[in-house]
Amino acid sequence: MRLINRRPGRSWRVSLAILPFALLLIAYLAGSATRLAENPQDKLLPSVVQMAAAVDRMALTEDVRTGRYLLWDDTASSLKRLGMGLAIAATLGLCLGVLSGTLPMFGISLSPLLTVLSMIPPLAILPVLFIVFGLDEFSKVMLIVIGITPVIARDIEQRAREIPVELLIKAQTLGANTWTLILRVVLPQLLPRLLIALQLVLGSAWLFLIAAEAIASTDGLGYRIFLVRRYLAMDVILPYVAWITLLAWLMDFGLKRLTRAAFPWYEGGRA
Structure with a gap:
């Protein structure tokens, strides 16, 4: 064979x-x-024993100065920023993608704009974000939003243009106006694709989050990694990297299961 x-x-x-x-x-x-x-x-x-001792120190022992468990405190801060960024980017990306891919009058203007925005390296404008929005949480969330929204919007736009014209014509024949057409025909086709698009940009979202936390933050997984790097503390850095990888994988797995549970027809239809 x-x-x-x-x-x-x-x-x-x-x-x-x-x-x-x-x-x-x-x-x-x-x-x-x-x-x-x-x-x-x-x-x-570092050896496994050294990394296990570092994990015990970071995750299971209270910090002397703050009285907190640093790993869990950093994780909560990072996940909060990441969740806000993904939620805002998903909402904006869906709206922009639907407008650009469904309504020709909007698509003529939005499609070139989204293409140009998706080519801008988000990390290159990180100093601009800190100058405009300050060093607080908002600038870190905005980096994630600016970094992944154009990618999501372009993906949704392309999927919207792949919707069979016959479906749109039939809906209009039955009396659907533009708003009804978008809500009842277009959105159900695009929501599963939105979840898949979020899976595809998860890695980039984590990258932007870690970069923002490394430059201007007092907590978070990225902050901790870049804080201990000056001491060459690889016994801390490697477990943190492994933990970030596990969190990203769990998020990807969760989105995949959500897509299958909420839209079981989607994969079969695409096949």
Whole structure:
């Protein structure tokens, strides 16, 4: 049988999915053991014991100065900013995408604008945001919004233009006006795509959040990573990076399950 036609069974799928992570872990443990054997004070590749001690210190022990558990405090601050940014960006992206993709009069103006805005590197205007909005929470949330809204809007716009014209004509034949057409025909087609678009921009949203927290913040996961980097505290940095990755994966998984639960017809229809 040709390799392109072979489909692994369930057990093989699980094994093949775990394999690259296992290889990376083995490579790290081997590299860490080698470096620590040569220099027990080496900080570049801390051992599992060192990272476990750092996690205990950051997550399970109260900070002497603040009396808080730093990992959970940082996580709450970051998730609050990220959630606000994603919610605002999703709302704006949906509205702009619907207007641009459904109404030609708006699309003529909005489509080129969204294209240009999506090409602007958000991190390049971070100093502008701090100057205009200050160093408070709003500027950090706005970086996420500015960074991902044009991407979401362009994705929604493209999906809106792919809606069969026959559906729109039939709805108008039955007496639907523009507002009814958008609410009853267009939006149900676009909402599952919005959730998928949020999955696609999650990585970028985390990037903008970490960058903003690293530059101007007093708490948050990005702030903590860049704070301890001056001490070369890789035993703290690596668990924080792993924790951020886990949070991002859980959010992606949650959005995927929400899409399947709320719009079970979508994947079948696309297939």
